[in-house]
Amino acid sequence: MAKRKRQLTEAKIERMIKEGRGQGIGKDYLPWLTIQDVPSEGRATRGVGWTTGRRHQLLSDIERDYFYLLDYCDDVSDIREQFPLLPLEETQMIAEKIGVEHPKDPKTGIPIVMTTDFLITYQDKTLARTVKPSAELENERTIAKFEIERIYWDSRHVDWGIITDSDLPDALIRNIEWVHKEFHNEDVPALGIFTIRNLQQMLSARLHNGEVISRACLACDEQLGLDAGTSLALFRHFIARKIWSVDMTERIMPTLPAKDFSEKHSDIRLEAKGG
Template identity: 75%
Template sequence: MAKRKREVTEAKIERFIKEGRGQGTGKDYLPWLKIQDVPSEGRATRGVGWTTGRRHELMSDIERDYCYLLDYSDNVTDIREQFPLLPLEETLMIAEKLGIKHPADPKTGVPVVMTTDFLVTYKDKEYARTVKPFSETEDDRTIEKFEIERVYWETRNIDWGIITYQDLPEPLIRNIEWVHKEYHNEDVPELGHFAVQNLQRILATRLYDGEKISTACLACDEQLGLEIGTSLAMFRHFIARKIWSVDMNERIIPSLAAKDFTVNETVVSLAKGG
């Protein structure tokens, strides 16, 4: 297999612009950079977002974790990752005014299009966020690039800030990660409304009684004649959809009871889709 060329050239920048990268909103947004375009820092992820309904191009573990947090918020209506600071001439001018060397490709010397990790729409207002491990925020060259970013967004009256691991609530994020893929649960349309409603009633009763999550789910599978693991997947689905609630700020451990378990809605809300 031929190795993908990652060098930045003027022709490549023009091609990205023509492809519509960095344009659109919601499901139609196309990130400026895709995972295959750059070496990733950690485990790159292409998770399907709850908010946007598209696959996100996440270049590092911290980007993935921050995206989980954004996805879980009811007030976030759009998430645009790898957002380009265009036109390129503007960041070049900002860098010149600040007396900072503009980022360029080390092989071609062509100035690169800078990106902000996330442009988030929260309560109908846009926020630009750069997401980096704290150690990177102490590097002099990184700080210079941050300053270019800051000025770029300041001219647009958009709040810009830096997110580090210290800002991320680890238990909440790990819980979101655990339920995330079950948001779109294939068992919902397959089982049908009546069966899902019955499962919800039986499982909720056991959880309210303080049974361990894994024990209650196994018993529910056996009572309803379901494949083992179905009820646990549905438990995660109900939590992801916020049909059920538990204390998300403490790690959900299936071998323990569900803390602060509450039924928020009946299963009729699943009519909007599994």
């Protein structure tokens, strides 16, 4: 199979703009870059984003991890990744003014459209965040590109900042990752509200009594005649929907009891946030 050509040309930039890259909000937003556009460790998240109702284009593990935190936060109402710093001429002028070379395509020499990893709508504010491993902050070229980015957002009165791996709480992120794909659980409408409520009552009673999560879930599967694993998936669904609460700052282990388990909501919420 032929590899996709990733070289940048002026015609390609114009085509990307006409395609609507970097435009739209919420579910309709189109990232400037996708995992097919650049050589990366990129991966789409498992399932649709809770906040936007769309799949996100995340180009590294650290982007994915920061995305999980944003998606979990109730005060975040929109997440736009790979956001372009347009017009291109503006970042070129900034680079010239501060005396640094503007990023360009290594093969064609064409100036590239710079991007900010995340443009976030948080409460009533817009935040721009770049995420990078802390080791990269020692690279002078990286710092020079950050300065272009900082000036660009400062001129728009947008709060810009850098997030590194040391800023990311690993246990919380891994827990969000574990429940993330169960936010949209097909068993909820398939089983019906009566069965779901019975399962909630039975499972919550066992968890309140300190029973190990996996054992409690398997017992509910057997009592209700469900396929093995159904109750565990729904446990993750209830956590993802914040119907139930556990200590998210420590890794959730199915072989252990649910720490600080509580029921936050009595009603089943079927709608996705922002959907």
